[in-house]
Amino acid sequence: MAPGRGLAARAAAGAGATGGTAAARPAGPRIGLAGGGAVAASVAVLLVFLAAWEWLPRFFDVPAYILPPASRVWSEFWRMLAAERLLHHSGITALEVVAGFAIGSLLGALIGFVLGAAPRAELVLSPYILALQIAPKVAFAPLFVMWLGYTVYPKILVAVLIVFFPIMVNVLTAIRTVDPDLVNLARSFSATRWQIFRMIEYPATLPPLFSGLRIGATLAVIGVVVGELVGGNSGLGYLLVFGEGQGNTAMVFVTIIVLTLIGIVAYGAVVLAERRVLHYLPRAQHRTV
Amino acid sequence: MEPRIRIEFRRVCKRFVARERGTEEVTAVEDVSVAVRDGEVVSIIGPSGCGKSTLLNMGAGLYLPSAGEVYVDGERVAGPNPHVAFMLQKDLLLPWRTIRENVELGLEIRRVRAAERRERAMALIERCHLAGFERHYPHQLSGGMRQRAALARTLAVAPTVLLMDEPFSALDAQTKMILQQDLARTLAEEGKTALFITHDLVESIVLSDRILVMSPRPGRIVEEIPVDMPGRDAPIRRRLDARVGPLAAHLMEQLHIGEPVAAEAH
Numbered sequence A: 001m002a003p004g005r006g007l008a009a010r011a012a013a014g015a016g017a018t019g020g021t022a023a024a025r026p027a028g029p030r031i032g033l034a035g036g037g038a039v040a041a042s043v044a045v046l047l048v049f050l051a052a053w054e055w056l057p058r059f060f061d062v063p064a065y066i067l068p069p070a071s072r073v074w075s076e077f078w079r080m081l082a083a084e085r086l087l088h089h090s091g092i093t094a095l096e097v098v099a100g101f102a103i104g105s106l107l108g109a110l111i112g113f114v115l116g117a118a119p120r121a122e123l124v125l126s127p128y129i130l131a132l133q134i135a136p137k138v139a140f141a142p143l144f145v146m147w148l149g150y151t152v153y154p155k156i157l158v159a160v161l162i163v164f165f166p167i168m169v170n171v172l173t174a175i176r177t178v179d180p181d182l183v184n185l186a187r188s189f190s191a192t193r194w195q196i197f198r199m200i201e202y203p204a205t206l207p208p209l210f211s212g213l214r215i216g217a218t219l220a221v222i223g224v225v226v227g228e229l230v231g232g233n234s235g236l237g238y239l240l241v242f243g244e245g246q247g248n249t250a251m252v253f254v255t256i257i258v259l260t261l262i263g264i265v266a267y268g269a270v271v272l273a274e275r276r277v278l279h280y281l282p283r284a285q286h287r288t289v
Numbered sequence B: 001m002e003p004r005i006r007i008e009f010r011r012v013c014k015r016f017v018a019r020e021r022g023t024e025e026v027t028a029v030e031d032v033s034v035a036v037r038d039g040e041v042v043s044i045i046g047p048s049g050c051g052k053s054t055l056l057n058m059g060a061g062l063y064l065p066s067a068g069e070v071y072v073d074g075e076r077v078a079g080p081n082p083h084v085a086f087m088l089q090k091d092l093l094l095p096w097r098t099i100r101e102n103v104e105l106g107l108e109i110r111r112v113r114a115a116e117r118r119e120r121a122m123a124l125i126e127r128c129h130l131a132g133f134e135r136h137y138p139h140q141l142s143g144g145m146r147q148r149a150a151l152a153r154t155l156a157v158a159p160t161v162l163l164m165d166e167p168f169s170a171l172d173a174q175t176k177m178i179l180q181q182d183l184a185r186t187l188a189e190e191g192k193t194a195l196f197i198t199h200d201l202v203e204s205i206v207l208s209d210r211i212l213v214m215s216p217r218p219g220r221i222v223e224e225i226p227v228d229m230p231g232r233d234a235p236i237r238r239r240l241d242a243r244v245g246p247l248a249a250h251l252m253e254q255l256h257i258g259e260p261v262a263a264e265a266h
């Protein structure tokens, strides 16, 4: 199956813009703790949206190949489960997301800690880090496919690259902004360099590390999909290209929805982990789910 | 027999070299000699920026003097050492540790066994009136309680000398008096030696045996005033002494507070 170059290029451009966003903790809407009323209202919004999706296209005579109604997308979902190995492709994409996210965040955190501990090295490397940070990471996808072939590796590699930066930058900034008096306190107790890192610097970087991980979780999905759009015959990105080639709009919709679900699960997992690890933070700071 | 000297600064100077262009070398303290005897509490007062914190940091071994020497318990200070512990205006409690774990910090760094650490921490939490809060996190405590926890953490490593840099200056007036009372009692009961920096003149009078007045930068000791009043272990009582007012007035005069053109203009 020839990959759809046009779609790939467009997605790459869009993702590149997203990939460069600042690594700040997202100020998300505050759902969940406001009581049952908010949940009911959210469900109501969903129902209204689904109803509009189902009936408005018919009402305005929008053809199904432009905007298939909700029921059409739903039946396409079942067809894809049976005929297009939707689960298989979803599994591959999910695996690539998890691998890319795990490797990317591990490397990001590690390099962040190392550069944080070695200001000289950071000074020398900072122009290159900045250049790499500005470069649209998804533009590397074709290159990686050329290097590594139509395997899962180029997809994972794009995800690694795109996840790496927000996490590294967050960790580096956090280490730099640790209160020097805290470090002096530890020093006054004759702490070793390693003890200062383990007892002061490392725990102090955890909250910014987790905001980096949240961003990374969504970016990993983007990286993987772009990799799949560019080349290969598996994963949801491939299904996107395939659906486009068939003129099957409903198939594209189903794939987008499944991708979003994968992103939500990844993000949710990070949020859950964050709640466990950062349980000591005052409540108010917690409500940014 | 003359009581032993616990901490001594001998002709200490501290210059900060200019790191960035456009900044000049700063002489923070110049030719300062101070000796604090065992069990004595000495306060240092002086205008802002005169080098008080710098002096304390040299006592803790965080900075080395540019000239002169610092001795603690007869040993020359060449870096952080187990004889001293310091306490700042900021409580510096780690938000991810419970109060007990915070109190244990210094012991943990010094690799004291967990069981012993816990025992010592609990005893100090009790003595600092924080019993029942050992499993709370710092953000769940009031400012006064947090400062008590910081004091417990300082005492936990059993220092012979306590270095305190405006420890109560961020507290409200009532809390401050209560904490002063507790501190003074603890220092007296345990016979601890302390060097205490404050901007609160009355605090320096009620807490200490001796007050040292420093000049504006470069800081030197310009006057030494023994506080000849009873009740160093009970500041609230000492506060009522008739001699406190005149002594505070004298200190104000020494610091040129209230004069039309303040010396701090440069």
Ligand SMILES: Nc1ncnc2c1ncn2[C@@H]1O[C@H](COP(=O)(O)OP(=O)(O)OP(=O)(O)O)[C@@H](O)[C@H]1O
Residues within 6 Å of the ligand: B016, B026, B027, B028, B046, B047, B048, B049, B050, B051, B052, B053, B054, B055, B217
């Ligand atoms: N690390 C440093 N590098 C350069 N200059 C410093 C450093 N630390 C202190 N100084 C300078 O030394 C002088 C004395 O500072 P210090 O903090 O000891 O004053 P202080 O008496 O404690 O003041 P305050 O009462 O406001 O706390 C100041 O002019 C300050 O700018």
Ligand SMILES: [Mg+2]
Residues within 6 Å of the ligand: B052, B053, B054, B165
């Ligand atoms: Mg100071």
